[in-house]
Amino acid sequence: QVQLIESGGGLVQAGGSLRLSCATSGRTFSAYAVAWFRQAPGKDREFVAGISMNGASTTYADSVKGRFAISRDNAQNRAYLQMNILKPEDTAIYYCAARLLSIIFTDGSGYNNWGLGTQVTVSS
Numbered sequence: 001q002v003q004l005i006e007s008g009g010g011l012v013q014a015g016g017s018l019r020l021s022c023a024t025s026g027r028t029f030s031a032y033a034v035a036w037f038r039q040a041p042g043k044d045r046e047f048v049a050g051i052s053m054n055g056a057s058t059t060y061a062d063s064v065k066g067r068f069a070i071s072r073d074n075a076q077n078r079a080y081l082q083m084n085i086l087k088p089e090d091t092a093i094y095y096c097a098a099r100l101l102s103i104i105f106t107d108g109s110g111y112n113n114w115g116l117g118t119q120v121t122v123s124s
Contacts, residue, residue, distance in 0.1 A: 002026035002113050004096045009118030012086055020081040020118060022096030030054070030074035033102040035111060036081045038092035038120075048094070049081060050104035059104050064090075086122045093117040 008020040022034065035050035049070035050059045058070050067086075072079040079096060097111035105111060 002029070002032060002098055002100075004098060004113055004115035006094065006096050006115045006118040009094060009120045011121045011123065014086060014088055014122055014124050016086050016122070017082070017084045018086065018120060020083065020094055020096075020120075022079040022081075022115060024077045024079075024098070026077065028100075029072075029077040032098040032100055032113070033104050034070075034072060034079040035097045035104060035106075036070060036079075037095045037097055037108055038090075039095070039117075040089075040092040043092075045095070045108055047106040047108070050106065051079065052104055053101075057104065059106065061106075083120070086120075088122045088124045091120060091122050093119050 003025040005023045036048040037045050039045040051070045055072050067084050069082040095117045096115040098113040099111045
């Protein structure tokens with residue numbers, strides 16, 4: 001198990017940018033596939049982006065392709081989600097998820113480590 005702590009959320013105007021950070025406490029962060037999910041009020045949780053253990057492979061939801069970028073710094077035990085050209089429909093709680101020695105899953109059931117989330121609100 002690894003503890004995940006998200007930060008970087010906030011209120012931003014449409015068209016703006018935010019960078020989310022996912023910090024971990026484990027020393028084996030490089031052995032975890034990491035993903036970002038989000039959940040808007042009244043909606044199901046949805047996959048946003050995922051990154052492989054070594055960072056060489058990334059996957060994105062169609063709704064964020066070209067606007068969001070996932071990255072990681074294994075030396076710093078952190079993963080990031082750079083969000084650009086934000087839209088009101090991006091408003092949600094964003095969660096970091098991780099799974100040991102895994103491929104990237106786009107289904108949340110594939111992850112057994114979750115953070116508590118950070119709120120992102122995009123005003124129109």
